[in-house]
Amino acid sequence: MPPVLPAQPLVFVDLETTGATATVDRITEIGIVEVNEEGEVREWSSLVNPQTPIPAFIQGLTGINDEMVAQAPTFAELAEEVLSRLHGRLFVAHNARFDYGFLKNEFKRLGLDFKAPVLCTVKLSRQLYPQYSKHSLDALIDRHGLHMPARHRALADASVLWQFWQVLQRQIEPATLQQAVSQLTGRSSWPVHLDPALLDELPERHGVYLFYGDNDLPLYIGKANNLRQRILSHFSADHRIAKEMSLSQQVRRIEWIETEGEMGALLKEAQLIKQWQPIHNRRLRRSNELCTWRLIPLQRGDEEGLQPELAWARDLDWGEQHEVYGLFGSQRDALKTLREIAETSQLCLATLGLDKVPKGRPCFGYQLRTCSGVCVGSESLTAHSARLQNVLSNWRVRTWPFGGPVMAREGGSWHVLDAWCYLGSARTEAEVQALLRHGRPVFDKDTYKILVSWLPKLGSVISVNDGEVYSVSFPASSDTPD
Numbered sequence: 001m002p003p004v005l006p007a008q009p010l011v012f013v014d015l016e017t018t019g020a021t022a023t024v025d026r027i028t029e030i031g032i033v034e035v036n037e038e039g040e041v042r043e044w045s046s047l048v049n050p051q052t053p054i055p056a057f058i059q060g061l062t063g064i065n066d067e068m069v070a071q072a073p074t075f076a077e078l079a080e081e082v083l084s085r086l087h088g089r090l091f092v093a094h095n096a097r098f099d100y101g102f103l104k105n106e107f108k109r110l111g112l113d114f115k116a117p118v119l120c121t122v123k124l125s126r127q128l129y130p131q132y133s134k135h136s137l138d139a140l141i142d143r144h145g146l147h148m149p150a151r152h153r154a155l156a157d158a159s160v161l162w163q164f165w166q167v168l169q170r171q172i173e174p175a176t177l178q179q180a181v182s183q184l185t186g187r188s189s190w191p192v193h194l195d196p197a198l199l200d201e202l203p204e205r206h207g208v209y210l211f212y213g214d215n216d217l218p219l220y221i222g223k224a225n226n227l228r229q230r231i232l233s234h235f236s237a238d239h240r241i242a243k244e245m246s247l248s249q250q251v252r253r254i255e256w257i258e259t260e261g262e263m264g265a266l267l268k269e270a271q272l273i274k275q276w277q278p279i280h281n282r283r284l285r286r287s288n289e290l291c292t293w294r295l296i297p298l299q300r301g302d303e304e305g306l307q308p309e310l311a312w313a314r315d316l317d318w319g320e321q322h323e324v325y326g327l328f329g330s331q332r333d334a335l336k337t338l339r340e341i342a343e344t345s346q347l348c349l350a351t352l353g354l355d356k357v358p359k360g361r362p363c364f365g366y367q368l369r370t371c372s373g374v375c376v377g378s379e380s381l382t383a384h385s386a387r388l389q390n391v392l393s394n395w396r397v398r399t400w401p402f403g404g405p406v407m408a409r410e411g412g413s414w415h416v417l418d419a420w421c422y423l424g425s426a427r428t429e430a431e432v433q434a435l436l437r438h439g440r441p442v443f444d445k446d447t448y449k450i451l452v453s454w455l456p457k458l459g460s461v462i463s464v465n466d467g468e469v470y471s472v473s474f475p476a477s478s479d480t481p482d
Contacts, residue, residue, distance in 0.1 A: 010035045011089040012165070014157035015099045016062045018050050022101035026050035027075055028064050031154030032085050033162045041162070044085060045155035047072035062152045075106045083107070086116060090185070094137050094161060096120035097200050104197060117185050118200040121161055127180050128172055140164055190235060191248050198254060202228035205258050208268045211280075212253040219250055220280035223269035227256050247280055259425070260411025263454040267415060267422045270446040283446075290445055291334050292316070292324040292397060295389065298351075298381070305385035307353055308392075310334055318443035319400030319419025325392040327445040345391045346372040351384060398452065402470055405436060406461040416464065420448045432464065 012033040019025030031045040047064065049072045059065045075082075082103070093099040096118045107114035125135040132143065137160060141148050146163045150156040168177055185199060207227045211220040211234075224230030235248050259265045273281050290313035298307035310331060311324060328334035335354065342349050348371045349355040350363035357363050357375065365371035374384040398420075405418035407426075416423040416435045421443060423435040455461065455472045462469055 009037055009089040010092055010165070011086055012158045012161040013086075013091060013093045013099050013103075014154045014161070015102055016058075016064055016152065016154050017102055018052060018054050018058055020098070022098075022105045025102075026052055027102055027106060028054060028058075028062070028069055029154040030078070030082060031156070031158040032082075033155075033158045034085055034089065035162065035165075043155060043159070044081075045158075046078055046081075048078060049074045063150075064153075076110055079107065079110055079112070083112070083114070086114075089116070090119055091116040092119045092121060092161060092165070094121045094140075094157070096122075100197065100200055115195055115197050117196045119181060119185050120200060121164060123184050124168075124180060125164075127184065128168065128177070191251055193252050194254065202231055203256070203258055204228045206261050206265045207256050207258040208265055208272060209254060209256040210272070211247060211251045211278075212255070213250045214252055218272075218276050218278045220247055220278050221269060221272050221276065223262075223265045225262055225265070227258070231256075243280070260413045263408075263410050263450070263458070264413065264415060264425055266450045266454070267447060268425075270444065270450060271422055271441075274441075274444060289330045290314075290443075291328050291331055292326055293334065293338065293392070294324045295392070298385070300381050303381040305351075305381035306388060307351065307385075308338060308388070309353075313443055316443075318421075321397065322399060324397045326395045327397060327448065329445070341391055343370045345387065346370060347388055347391070348372070348374045348384060350375045351381070352388070397448075398474065401472075401474075402461065403463060403465065403468075405464040406470065407432065407464055408455060408458050408461045410458065417451065417461070419443070420451055422447050422451075436464065 012035070014031045015027050016029040017025050017027050027048045028050050029045065029047050032043070034042040034044070047069050049069045051074060054064065054066055054069070086103075091100060097120070100116070100118050104114050121140075122135050125132075125140060129135075129143075132139070137157065138151075140146060141160060144164060144167045146160050146167070148156060148160055172180075185196075190196060190199060204226050206225055208221060208223050209227055209231055210218045211222075213219050222230065231254065257268060259268060292311050292313065293308045294311045295306040296309045298305045308325075313327075316324070326334065326337065328337065338352065339349070339354060341347065342352055342354065342365065346365075348363055349365050350357045351374050355363055355365075360376065362373075363371055363375045366373055366375055372379045372384070372387075374381060400419045405416060405423070407414040407416055409415075413425045413427050414432065415425050416432055418436075418440050421440045423438065423440065426432045426435055452474060456474055458472060460469050460471050
């Protein structure tokens with residue numbers, strides 16, 4: 001297959017630095033290989049005075065020592081030259097987050113906001129050669145027979161990336177290569193209002209992401225098992241789904257919070273949506289009318305039975321409550337569900353308090369044969385109440401099964417929980433105590449459902465008060481009909 005000219009100007013970049021932290025360490029050498037649309041290649045490199053000592057380990061790795069950089073220009077002196085070579089080109093680097101992050105921080109120190117579309121050759125190699133397990137620069141050199149005159153020198157490493165690109169042009173179909181590049185850079189669908197640098201910063205971890213518009217109120221909050229994939233999926237679908245198109249047009253900023261696992265992401269998502277009420281979120285938004293059914297005594301002549309009574313969440317001591325059934329977002333939902341239960345289980349609407357009929361007269365359901373006849377004495381009140389209690393038992397809201405607040409471990413952090421409420425996540429004892437002092441939030445249906453589902457998967461929790469370990473096992477139950 002003949003080589004294909006680049007569809008856009010490229011710049012292959014490699015840096016040598018004093019360490020691995022872009023906000024603290026400094027650049028000691030820059031190597032750049034520029035390739036324009038006609039395939040013309042220009043190379044440029046320079047040592048950089050980092051204005052700080054180079055650690056002995058780094059000197060041994062790169063061969064660049066303090067004496068070599070003592071008379072070299074500082075980054076501030078090179079900034080204009082570097083910027084002119086990078087401007088308007090696709091920034092290609094191996095482990096691109098490292099090199100791009102260092103350059104962005106160096107420019108930031110000078111008051112410049114550097115932005116460029118970024119392509120990581122580690123990720124590109126993984127996508128195009130999934131049969132291989134290693135994709136380091138050394139692995140690419142060995143696998144593809146690339147020429148390396150001086151490993152860990154900036155221009156030599158940048159030159160190897162240009163050689164790798166040429167290998168891809170020979171081995172990979174142009175359409176396949178372009179598709180992989182578009183997917184990894186997100187250029188085909190990334191909103192024009194967003195910083196393209198974010199594309200290489202998005203982590204591939206569990207977490208919660210927040211889309212912002214022109215102000216500080218989130219437009220949308222979501223949970224992800226892979227933040228990068230989930231965020232990009234919003235924009236890859238924006239031409240097919242009206243909601244995604246609208247969101248893509250409005251978003252101006254993205255933030256994210258990484259979590260240790262999926263449970264933490266679910267809890268944080270529910271917490272933040274209740275806090276901010278984003279306009280593009282429908283699920284998990286706060287319901288100020290949360291209610292439930294409880295059974296109260298009913299006396300009819302000499303018979304004793306039970307009748308449902310609507311109870312409002314704000315009036316209950318959640319965690320301590322007993323014998324309440326279902327969690328509903330509104331009174332309307334609660335009444336509708338109870339009617340459906342009555343009709344499918346031949347319960348009497350009049351006895352349940354849902355219909356008013358004269359004493360001793362059949363309810364409307366009896367005439368439709370959806371009532372077993374307790375209203376006319378065909379069934380005892382005791383039997384009817386027992387059947388009602390049995391039907392509702394699958395929806396019983398659980399009391400808090402522990403003696404107080406507990407900690408549930410997920411990865412390297414602890415989720416602090418009390419009475420079905422999520423207080424927050426912590427890594428130290430001091431952070432746990434700070435969460436406890438802040439107090440419990442309002443009981444939330446969605447957090448309750450998450451905890452009922454996920455706590456048994458963790459197997460055990462630890463009491464905050466006395467360190468006792470509780471095993472977690474809940475019987476199957478619907479709990480919260482939707």
